[in-house]
Amino acid sequence: MRETAYAKINLALHVRARRDDGYHELESLFAFVDAGDELVATAASRDELRVTGEFGGALSDPFGNIVAQALSRLPHGPGWAVTLEKNLPVAAGLGGGSADAGAIFRMVEREFGLPADWQETAIRLGADVPACVASTACIGRGTGTDLEPVDNDLAGSPALLVNPRVPLATGPVFKGWDGEDRGPLDGGTLREMTLNGRNDLEASALSLVPQIADVLAALRQTEAWIVRMSGSGATCFALFDTIAQRDAARQAMPPQWWTLAGALR
Known part of the structure; x- marks a missing residue:
């Protein structure tokens, strides 16, 4: 199996x-x-x-x-x-x-x-x-x-995951959340909710692992239409319109970082 x-x-x-x-x-x-x-x-x-x-x-x-x-x-x-x-x-x-x-x-x-x-x-x-x-x-x-x-209109979207090879435990990140409720998910489809959404743990994670900012900055230099940290970090993701854009972005990442190229299910 x-x-x-x-x-x-x-x-x-x-x-x-x-x-x-x-x-x-x-x-x-x-x-x-x-x-x-x-x-x-x-x-x-x-x-x-x-x-x-x-x-x-x-x-x-x-x-x-x-x-x-x-x-x-x-x-x-x-x-x-x-x-x-x-x-x-x-x-x-x-x-x-x-x-x-x-x-x-x-x-x-x-x-x-x-x-x-x-x-x-x-x-x-x-x-x-x-x-x-x-x-x-x-x-x-x-x-x-x-x-x-959820209405999944992102199935098949090329995706790139990038991690600076720094482990980050979940507990301290949640502990560092500032306590401010910034509102609910907004949108009717997965793409809309993604574009309108956020990661409320990003600031806390950045305070613990500053390298996350470097990953986000590098991904924002690519042709991705969305770049964000995943979960409690330190992995960040970028979504693209084409496989060629994703693969070019992966090539542009520093070789010491971990990367994974795939597509959303």
């Missing part, structure tokens, strides 16, 4: 309020790129997890990995031997771990079907996991787990 864990980006991320439970009230415009981590699973007598890939070394505890946690909570026979090729940077605003878990959910669904309470299981694993199970464009409200469909 093979499955891609599609990179998640937040085309817009509006933080509306701090909640009494310590979380934040969000409006997140989820989209997914047609590339990411790769998972291969085979039937085994017990669960096993092997991590490879450029960023595999960043996952030091395989038993604490979200893939192992997802396996332990979903029906899949005696066990699966899973190889996770970690191509996405860790702590990068791309929902990499959540995407990996989402890929496991899709494999289990194909082979065994998902239990009736799978949404609750996904939420317990992480706020981004429910969106990553389908890995299609949607709006996430509440803590990001209340999902609703």
Whole structure:
């Protein structure tokens, strides 16, 4: 069994309020790129997890990995031997771990079907996991787990992801949010909401990782029609009208930065 864990980006991320439970009230415009981590699973007598890939070394505890946690909570026979090729940077605003878990959910669904309470299981694993199970464009409200469909007029749009290779933990970024509610998502289609949207965590992330400003500046020198930071950073994305524009932009990025070229699903 093979499955891609599609990179998640937040085309817009509006933080509306701090909640009494310590979380934040969000409006997140989820989209997914047609590339990411790769998972291969085979039937085994017990669960096993092997991590490879450029960023595999960043996952030091395989038993604490979200893939192992997802396996332990979903029906899949005696066990699966899973190889996770970690191509996405860790702590990068791309929902990499959540995407990996989402890929496991899709494999289990194909082979065994998902239990009736799978949404609750996904939420317990992480706020981004429910969106990553389908890995299609949607709006996430509440803590990001209340999902609703969106008119996706951006499917197939060439996309470029760029990360300065500086990890950035989510908690401190949310802690640094200034507390100002700048209003809801606005628009009837994905493109409209993206153009009218914003990322309310950008200022906080920039204060922690100033290199994000360099990435944004470099992307704004390209022919992209939108440039923004994804999630809590430090990855930024740019969307283009043509593949040639995207590929030219990728060539223009400093070689020390991580880049991924793809298209929106």
